[in-house]
Amino acid sequence: MTDHPTDGLERRQELYEEAEAAWGREAQLNKAAEEFGEAAAALNRALNGQESRENLLEELADARLMLEQMEWALFDDDEVGAALDEAVANLEARLEVDGDG
Secondary structure, eight states, X not given: OOOOTTTTHHHHHHHHHHHHHHHOHHHHHHHHHHHHHHHHXXXXXXXXXXXXXXXXXXXXXXXXXXXXXXHHHHOOHHHHHHHHHHHHHHHHXXXXXXXXX
8 A cells, every 4th residue: 555645744845944945946947847847747748648547647746846845935824724725715616617518
């Protein structure tokens, strides 16, 4: 059985601190943008049948790691939680509107 994504969170946060100390925040922001772009490109290739499931998963994992690192570096947990709650509420509202029509 695999670990839940939150398992090891403390260790990942230690690694995020180390990465920021080693390379700096701006470099990590640039790396995040790069990983997000690679994930988007892999998703487009997958939609066109030109990407393996394994590579797509790898690119999404890289992007998720950088997303989590950016959340850690730029926001506190309450801000991230509130933003996610709002995004979920917006999705629910859109689904209700679409379900009515």
